Amino acid sequence: MRVLSGIQPSGKLHIGNYFGMMKPALALQGDNEVFLFIANYHALTSMGDPAEMRQFTLDVALDFLACGLDPAKTVFYRQSDIPEVNELAWLLSTVTPMGLLERGHSFKDKTARGMVSSHALFAYPVLMAADILIVNANVVPVGRDQKQHLEMTRDIAQKFNHRFGEVFKIPEAQIREDVAVVPGIDGEKMSKSYDNTIEIFGDSAGKTRKRIMSVVTDSKQLEDPKDPDTCNVFALYRLFANEAQAQEMRDNYAAGGYGYGHAKKALAELFEAHFAPMREKREELQNNLDYVEEVLRKGAERAREETAKVMGAAREAMGLA
DSSP: OEEEEEEOOSSOOBHHHIIIIIHHHHHTBTTBEEEEEEOHHHHTTTOOOHHHHHHHHHHHHHHHHHTTOOTTTEEEEEGGGOTHHHHHHHHHHTTOOHHHHHTOHHHHHHHHTTOOOOHHHHTHHHHHHHHHHTTTOSEEEEOGGGHHHHHHHHHHHHHHHHHHOSOSOOOEEEEOTTOOOOBOTTSSBOOGGGTOOOBSSSSOHHHHHHHHHTOOOOOOOTTSOOOGGGOHHHHHHHHHOOHHHHHHHHHHHHHSOOOHHHHHHHHHHHHHHHHHHHHHHHHHHHTOHHHHHHHHHHHHHHHHHHHHHHHHHHHHHHTOO
């Protein structure tokens, strides 16, 4: 089964990215044919600084390799290294109704929050469709907030196939029901947009610990029993903890005499223990950027073996060959 996943280089990756997308994507290696790309074209809808784009793109590559991505098992590439993607997006746009895009929840939400109402933001689902269809993906893991975009991809592919013949596979969405909602330090969903993240590697150990110690809690005192199921600290802790560790903290909360400061220190210790080996690996990679670039170059070559075939079939079907 061929699986496609992508992530935007729009900032330093955080533990919301790690548990929501990175870890599940890395778990697919070996049992599936995985295509994973750095979506730098998509990131242009929210970024305008070229230096930041280059740095964040490199950071994503370093982070994934440090966290266990195996280039022998995953086709790992930059979106901008696949020129066929934009060509296919144009071809797909000829069969994409305006009404379909106008119903897009993401476009409405982002413009309501103040993002510039650009053509790129409006046509984002068409480029996403091209990303998926150009590699003949069978399955695309998506969060519920991206489900509509995958449905649009299916609709666009079906319209193209109906008009020009069976060129594209119709991909299926894989909605992971067990993906944890990762709260930020303010209790809202962790997001770079809210500046409430705990970065995986971007911050120093001291700054990371300070961010963890600032996680918002209720006003219960040290001696009071506490409810782990409504606690942001516990929600983060159980992402890293094994069953016994999580139960021990539950028991401590119920008994009282255990403060949020204790819980935050325990979270900081598990965080560091979890990411310390990966941090060491990342430092090694940082000193060997030629290797990182070679991984991305070879990944693009492998991806283009597939995209050339799909693009050739699409051109032929539309009379462009």
